[in-house]
Structures are given as C-alpha cells and as structure tokens.
Amino acid sequence: MKLTAVLMGLSLSTLPAMAQDLPDLAGREVVVVTENAYPPLQFIDKEGQAVGWEYDAMAEIAKRLNLAVTYQNTSWDAMIPAVAEGQYDIGMTGITIKDERKEQVDFSEPYMRSEMLMIVRGDEARFTDAASFAADPELLVSAQPGTSPFYAAVYEILDGNEENPRVIKFETFGAGLEALKAGDVDLTLSDSTAANGYVAASNGGLKIIGAPLASEDFGFIFPKGSDLVAPVNAAIAAMKADGTLDGLNRKWFVDYKMGE
Numbered sequence: 001m002k003l004t005a006v007l008m009g010l011s012l013s014t015l016p017a018m019a020q021d022l023p024d025l026a027g028r029e030v031v032v033v034t035e036n037a038y039p040p041l042q043f044i045d046k047e048g049q050a051v052g053w054e055y056d057a058m059a060e061i062a063k064r065l066n067l068a069v070t071y072q073n074t075s076w077d078a079m080i081p082a083v084a085e086g087q088y089d090i091g092m093t094g095i096t097i098k099d100e101r102k103e104q105v106d107f108s109e110p111y112m113r114s115e116m117l118m119i120v121r122g123d124e125a126r127f128t129d130a131a132s133f134a135a136d137p138e139l140l141v142s143a144q145p146g147t148s149p150f151y152a153a154v155y156e157i158l159d160g161n162e163e164n165p166r167v168i169k170f171e172t173f174g175a176g177l178e179a180l181k182a183g184d185v186d187l188t189l190s191d192s193t194a195a196n197g198y199v200a201a202s203n204g205g206l207k208i209i210g211a212p213l214a215s216e217d218f219g220f221i222f223p224k225g226s227d228l229v230a231p232v233n234a235a236i237a238a239m240k241a242d243g244t245l246d247g248l249n250r251k252w253f254v255d256y257k258m259g260e
Contacts, residue, residue: 022238023231024066030228032058033072033079033088040252041094041218053252054092057111060244061235080104083221089228091221106224109233110217111245115192116152117212121180122204129210130157133187141187142168142176149173149189156213174257181205189213197254 034042034054042052050071062069074082076093083091084104094114097107118130127133133141134157141157143150150167158164168185170176177198179185190198192212199206222229239245 022064022234025231027066027068029068029070030062030089031070031072032090032092033074033082034091035076035079035093036073037076038094040256042092053112053248054094056248056251057239057245058090058092060239061232064235064238065231080221083223086223089222089226090232094218095221096216097219101221104224105221106226106229107219107221108229109236110219111236112218112249113192113215114148114218115212115215116148116156116189117192117195117208118210119177119180119188119190119195119198119206120186120209121183122202122207124186124207124209126186127209130213134158137166139187140166140168140185141189142170142179142185143189144171144173144176145169148191152189152213191253193249194253197250201254 034050036042036044036050038052040052041054042050045051058069061067072088079091079093080095080101081104082088091105095101095107097110101107118133120127127136127139133139141153143153150162150169153167154160154162154164158166168176168179170179173188173190173194176185176188180188195208199208220232222232236245
C-alpha cells in the first residue's frame with residue numbers, strides 16, 4: 001500500500017512517529033497561490049520581497065517532500081474558487097478551516113491555531129476582561145486598521161463602529177505596543193503566539209487578561225481529492241514534532257519587526 005494512502009487514515013497525533021518516512025515526491029512541480037496581504041503569514045516587505053511564516057513553512061514542506069514550488073498571486077475572493085477549479089495545487093493565506101469551505105476544497109491539518117488575546121500593563125487593575133473594558137468609556141485600545149486585532153477591538157469588545165474614537169489606530173503593532181507601555185492606551189490585542197512571547201519578554205511589564213476573544217484554525221487548501229493532502233499533512237506533523245513550527249512562530253510573531 002502506498003504511504004500516501006496509509007497517511008490518509010491517520011490522525012495528526014499519529015503522524016510524528018512516522019516523520020522519518022516522509023514520501024519523496026521526486027521534484028514534483030506544484031503551484032501555490034497566495035494573496036501577500038496577511039502579515040506576518042505572507043506579505044511584501046519594504047524591499048519588495050514576498051516573505052512570511054507561510055512562505056517559510058511551504059519552503060520547509062517542499063524540502064522535506066522534494067517538491068518544486070512556484071508561486072502565483074490572486075485576491076482573497078478569487079482564491080478558494082480558483083483552487084477548487086484546479087487552477088492551483090495549493091492555496092495559502094491564513095485560511096480558516098470551516099465546514100462550508102470543505103464543500104469546495106480539501107484542507108490540510110491545521111498548521112496554526114490563532115487566538116486573540118488582550119494585553120495590558122502588568123499593573124492594570126481597572127478592568128479584567130472585555131466587558132469591563134467596554135464599560136469604562138475612558139479606556140482606549142490600540143489596533144491596526146485592516147487587521148484581525150482591529151476588527152476584534154471593534155466587534156468583539158466595542159460597539160461595531162469602526163470609527164469609534166476609543167480605538168486608537170497605529171500603522172504597526174509595535175507602535176501600538178509602545179503606546180500601551182507608555183500609558184497612551186490601555187489595551188492592545190494580539191495573536192496568542194505573539195502575545196505570550198511579548199509578555200514573557202516584558203519582565204512583568206505586561207500581562208494577558210480575560211479569555212481569548214476568538215479562536216480559529218488555519219490550514220492550506222487543495223482541490224478536492226488532491227493526492228498532496230496526505231504528504232503535506234505528514235510534513236506538517238513532522239515539523240510540529242521537531243519544533244520547526246515553534247521556531248517559525250517565534251521568528252515571525254515575536255522577533256520580526258514589521259516595517260523595520
């Protein structure tokens with residue numbers, strides 16, 4: 001029985017033990033489509049290069065499976081239909097795994113779980129969760145327009161008004177975090193991987209409060225029935241088991257400075 005057929009029946013928790021048995025796909029050419037509009041997963045840096053967590057992860061998957069990857073770009077609205085029609089072999093742009101999307105495309109196992117967490121100064125005692133923050137009209141939250149933290153601030157914490165003056169807009173997360181440290185705002189939001197990293201590095205200057213505002217799993221997408229799903233799942237499992245994914249999380253969510 002082919003390895004890919006065996007892998008289809010295995011759970012993610014079973015796969016790490018078989019990491020040494022990753023299939024060799026013999027230089028198979030694969031076209032990956034992305035949007036380059038979701039930092040730090042994939043974006044265009046100040047030097048005009050396409051970079052990000054997903055690019056690094058895909059490069060590692062290609063190396064482990066012996067794939068020859070080329071990239072194409074399309075809009076978010078066009079991506080899932082285009083992959084579903086077989087125009088591309090794999091799609092990546094921080095795509096949330098949802099049942100309705102599974103009707104159009106196949107998903108890999110999750111490569112990342114994103115939870116939106118609330119970061120405050122270490123001595124913050126005026127509020128302890130989203131409800132108590134929202135109840136005090138004097139409190140301010142920093143966010144970057146067009147990002148998940150911005151929409152979480154507006155829709156999960158406040159009133160859904162994207163022009164609410166309590167949302168103080170910054171071009172970068174780093175600027176908003178510095179505003180929090182300086183006392184210019186009272187709250188900032190971040191993905192759990194980055195939030196935990198910033199708090200751990202703050203020497204008590206920052207802390208996380210309340211429950212996660214939202215949680216979602218990200219996966220790569222494929223045309224229905226693609227024989228790439230199983231080997232990519234195996235590679236993801238191996239990268240999870242050997243710490244590669246943790247290393248990428250630190251590189252892109254903690255160490256990388258957007259705009260610098």
